[in-house]
Amino acid sequence: MENKIALITGATSGIGKASAITLAKMGYDIIATGRRKDRLDELAKELPAGVRFLPLVFDVRDREKVGKILGNLPSEWSSIDVLINNAGNAHGLDPIQTGNLDDWDAMMDINVKGLLYVSKAIIPGMTERKSGIIINIGSIAGKEVYPNGNVYCGSKHAVDAITKGMRIDLNPFGIKVIGIHPGLVETEFSLVRFKGDEKRAETVYQGYEPLLAQDIADIVEFVVNRPAHVVLADIVVLPTAQAAATLVKKNLTS
Structure with a gap:
C-alpha cells in the first residue's frame, strides 16, 4: 500500500520544516516547497529512510510558476492527501502612515495570494476524490x-476568512479545512520582520518560553490523526506566558 502524500509550503525552516519531518515520521511521503534549494537539500537528509521526497523550488507568489509546477506533478505525486499552506512572512513593524509599500506587497502576495495560488492548484484533485485535509497556518494576528x-x-485576517470560506465551499466534498493560529513561535519570523537585525529579533523571545516550531507540528500531527468525522476547525495556540497578541509576561533581569 502506498503512503499518503503531504504537501507543505515554506518547508525550508520553522513550522513548515518541523511539520514535514513530523508527517514523514507518520509515514507520509513529502512534497516540500521553498525558495532555498540548499535548505530543501538539508531537509531531505533529516527525513526517515523509506519516505519518498519531492523538493520543489519556487516562490508561492509567482502565480505562473506555481500553476506550472503544481499543475504538472508526476502522476505518482498528484494525489495529495494533506496540504499545509505554511509559507508566509512579516515585513517591518511600522505605523500605517510610514509603512513601506514593498513590505505591504510582500505580505499580501505571500500570505494571501500565495496561499490561494497553491490551493487553487491542489483543491481540484481533492474535490474529485472527495477527500483531503487542508491546514492553513495563520496567526494570532x-x-x-x-x-x-x-x-x-x-x-492574516484574510487567511482566517479564506479558511472559513474554504470550509464552507468544500463541505460537500468531505474535505477537512483547519486553521492553526499560533502566537509567539521562536523561528526566523522576527529575523525576517526586522530585516536581518539579529539583536532586535532575539529580544522578541527573551524573558519567557515561546512556542517552538515542533509545538505546532505536534498539533498538525494530532489534527491529521482525528477520525473521519472529527475536524478541529479553528485552533489558537499561545505560549503560556502570552495572553494576547501584545501581552506577554516576561521575567527580564538586568
Whole structure:
C-alpha cells in the first residue's frame, strides 16, 4: 500500500520544516516547497529512510510558476492527501502612515495570494476524490490587531476568512479545512520582520518560553490523526506566558 502524500509550503525552516519531518515520521511521503534549494537539500537528509521526497523550488507568489509546477506533478505525486499552506512572512513593524509599500506587497502576495495560488492548484484533485485535509497556518494576528501590525494583521485576517470560506465551499466534498493560529513561535519570523537585525529579533523571545516550531507540528500531527468525522476547525495556540497578541509576561533581569 502506498503512503499518503503531504504537501507543505515554506518547508525550508520553522513550522513548515518541523511539520514535514513530523508527517514523514507518520509515514507520509513529502512534497516540500521553498525558495532555498540548499535548505530543501538539508531537509531531505533529516527525513526517515523509506519516505519518498519531492523538493520543489519556487516562490508561492509567482502565480505562473506555481500553476506550472503544481499543475504538472508526476502522476505518482498528484494525489495529495494533506496540504499545509505554511509559507508566509512579516515585513517591518511600522505605523500605517510610514509603512513601506514593498513590505505591504510582500505580505499580501505571500500570505494571501500565495496561499490561494497553491490551493487553487491542489483543491481540484481533492474535490474529485472527495477527500483531503487542508491546514492553513495563520496567526494570532488574524484574530487581533495590534499597534504597527496593520497590513500584516490584515493579511492574516484574510487567511482566517479564506479558511472559513474554504470550509464552507468544500463541505460537500468531505474535505477537512483547519486553521492553526499560533502566537509567539521562536523561528526566523522576527529575523525576517526586522530585516536581518539579529539583536532586535532575539529580544522578541527573551524573558519567557515561546512556542517552538515542533509545538505546532505536534498539533498538525494530532489534527491529521482525528477520525473521519472529527475536524478541529479553528485552533489558537499561545505560549503560556502570552495572553494576547501584545501581552506577554516576561521575567527580564538586568
